[in-house]
Amino acid sequence: MTNHKKFTRRKFIKASTAVASAIAAPMILTSRKALAAPTEINMLGWYGTAEPDMVAEFEAAENVKFVPKYYAGGDNMLAALAQNPPGTFDLIHTDAEYARLLIESDLVDELDPSDYPMDDLMHEDFMNFPGHWNDGKLYSLITRYGHLGVSYNKDAITREEAMSYNVFWDEKLKGKVGHFDWHLPSLGEISLLNGNTSPGPFDISEDAWKAVQEKTLSLKPQVGGYFDFGGTFAGLKNAEMLAMVGIGDWVTGILERDGAPVSSVVPEEGGIQWTESYSIVSTSTKKDIVKKYLEYTISAPGQVKSAQMLGYPGFAVTNAGRAMLNEVDPKEAMRTGQVNGDANDPVALIKQGRIHYRDIPKQQSLEDWNDFWSEYKNA
């Protein structure tokens, strides 16, 4: 009698489960990271900074998910921080003049400069940028910047005409000059036109401040309106506004990419720079992954993404970032002057002393400037 080993259904299921487990085990082990729920990074930033074009690659690579809260204007950012309980945000994207306030309020962590390619930054000012450092310690990592000057419709104004803020008073622009509805950039530009370049357009005496107010009021008959982001885009796009005070390539760049006949220049009197940076919130419980994102933003691929950002473009701050941008998107590099040796190279403009970093008023209160802005709008 032979003892047949029967291959029962139970044995079959056991065997197939074992085989399947053996095959799947390596895959399960390697993709555990992918299968785990993504870590949420709560970010407070300007619109566009946590959109897929900026963060999707990092999210996929690190299994994280950005949860943005967007704000418009540094005051709103500070208010969002004040009105939310500690621990709400992990990462803050902000302007330099407001980064200083974050540091003074002990809201952000100190960063180790050696973790970032500080030596590769394109200008020495970037290595020790005002507002990002305090007592020789780094708290906010520079990531992008842009210049504000004269933004204009190329069908109505020549580049030569746009090279002075005086173009805003040109008779042919009557009712066609628009303001971005924020006092700092507009009044800063008028301050530059009045020759307040040393120490800077935001550090002016009471007499100089009065002169800025008078000059600004004289522009009123030319003004066609005061606009937010949407109104600024629409006004320039449909040629309702032929020149805009207080903006730059961060607006016209988007329209220019779409073929609109608009552009921005830094006039002879000088331009104003906005500078954005990232800080890690002191109360965050995800500091390691946030630090990794900071490293990514200043890496060459991160800098390219920033320069191409759909929300609004910004200049690369590192040599590696600029080199990669020239390699992968030479058209955008050319358009923005981010080519070594280009006459409009933003770094060259800083070196020529034509750029002044945007700041809050030094000798007057922010309220004084804002009050005047309301009066001007009603004049």
Next chain:
Amino acid sequence: MPPLVIDSQSPSIRKLSVKNKIDLYALTWRMPVIVWQLLFFVGPLLFMIAMSFFLVKNYRMQEAFEMKNWIKMTSRDYFWDAYWYTIGLATLSTVVTSLLAFPAAFGLAFKVSASVRRWAIFLLIIPFFTSYLVRTFSWYVILAESGVANALLGYLGLGPYKMLNTVFGSIVGYLTLTFPLVIILQTLSLANIDRSLLEAAQNLGAGRLRTIWSVTIPAAKTGLIIGAVFCFILSFGDFVAPYYLGGSKPPTLPILIIDTTKAGQQWPRAAVVAVVMMVTLMVVAYTAISIAYRKRR
């Protein structure tokens, strides 16, 4: 002089005492309205008034009872400029909208069948299904100097005219918001007029215009005024039209509220503006409704 004796059993006194008793049944039915008003009108209003005395320190509101915000806002010329400009613009919007809506409402009330009227009212409600902001932005395409309106005028040898970022632009925006509502209110009011009054006027020899002026409008007065009041309230408080189509030039009070909150998170100062707006609207609405329900002598 005989002493005054009150007979509590007299029918008139009994009636009075019954009236003075709280009618629980009626109160039960009124309660939802009272609770609603307390929760969503009186409560927030009181909080807003209280907030106007608060202070802001380090971008955070702090409870206080200080007059600083009131003094600050009411001592500024730009506040009063914005105030009178807003009243003027809302009044203009009310007059224009009411005048433009009346012929349409008249036609719907008297010249079409009940079925057509129902359809027309339904179609007038449809714009409210879409975002007012989106509808406002769509005017950019039409009102721009290179837009549709100027292109059509160009065929007639007219223009181009500047329409965006002007008072005209603001009025167009207000019309977008209020026109359908005012037509509906006017139509309902006109449609409910007792037709025998109109026939009597005509039998007595009144012409069409005389009938409209002396009979139709007085008979529909309440609805017409309520339509105008709604138009004023909505225009007075609207931020979108004067900002996006009027170019914020000059700003209205709602724009001033936004400006105030943007700069330094001054919500208490914005509350001052809001309280002034509320008081103004209450005075306007009360006066208008008093006129609307005033009986003819």
